[in-house]
Amino acid sequence: MIELINKPDMMGSYKADDAVFLLRDLSTLSLEISNEERERLIQSGTHYSEMLPIEYQPSEEYLALFHRTLADYAKRIAIAVGVVAEQIKLRKGLENLVLVSLARAGTPIGVLIKRYFKERYNVDVPHYSISIIRGRGLDETAIRYIFEQHPTAAIQFIDGWTGKGAITKELDKSCAHFNAQNKSQIESELAVLADPGHCVSLYGTREDFLIPSACLNSTVSGLVSRTVLNYSFMEKGDFHGAKYYKELQSSDVSNLYIEAVSDHFELVTEEVQEILTKRLLENTTPTWQGMKAVQAIQEEMHITDVNLVKPGVGETTRVLLRRIPWKILINPACIEDLEHVLLLAKDKNIPIEEYSNMSYSCCGLIKNV
Incomplete structure (x- = not known):
């Protein structure tokens, strides 16, 4: 076992008692690469975790949205936070x-759940945010x-939120690996605010609606x-790393979102309580029906790599902010929840296509470069 000589770096704009990031601060390094170059590298075999996208700077119209x-x-x-x-x-x-919480999309949700327990039960539950990377696993140093x-x-x-369930599977695999080598044991069960992919049994809702913390990048995630x-x-x-963008402090809405x-x-x-009472009587076993929809899209659109299909509002937003989109599929029944997706697609001149045969409100398709 590795001795923990080092401690994680102090980072993040959340209040100290809201979240502790178990990460190594890489702020002095230049890791950002343009979306175009990053996409080429990812699709030619470079792992996405070895570099960073350039932080999207939203327009005034997008911030107002x-x-x-x-x-x-x-x-x-708030209701979904309470239910989960x-x-x-x-x-x-x-x-x-x-x-x-799994950095970084999980961090604001972890802060909110911690706040809920404090307000509802006056219990101060510890909250850490750690790294998990698809294909490379959980940060075991952080767990120890x-x-x-x-x-x-x-x-x-x-x-x-869940998309195809890749992180759910990565977490299962990582926890099994950790448990096989350590006396302390961890359960891999994941709790999410929204589970449109039907990948977990602990969730606030399975509706694929806009979680505002998916709209932005670091400025809503500490x-x-x-x-x-x-x-x-x-x-x-050592701990997995991240950058702390102190220079974006004037644009930070992380704590505003929490409040x-x-x-x-x-x-x-x-x-x-009403939703919880019903939930406890339901069968919440994951059916992975979201993945079935993804496979149908992949086949219908002749997409060779399933990783180029990113379902759900959260993942579609990430595609528009950080990747090179080919087109965006929109479920017309959910159009009222997708104003920010439509705005981003318009700004970037990305085609939009109506597609109703999915459990998601939208789906981002990445361009094969």
């Missing part, structure tokens, strides 16, 4: 619970650090980049 969307959806998000938080409490209790701080930790992993693992400048056995949603917790108690 974020604030409008947040005002419209804050209550809906109550399920976590029922399954694991609060005494030894440690929330571990958590057990050093909390020897009896009942870890609950948290993410923002000013932290997506995580990096590149051994050409990182040491094996806007948590202000509704006291007002949604009855609605949370």
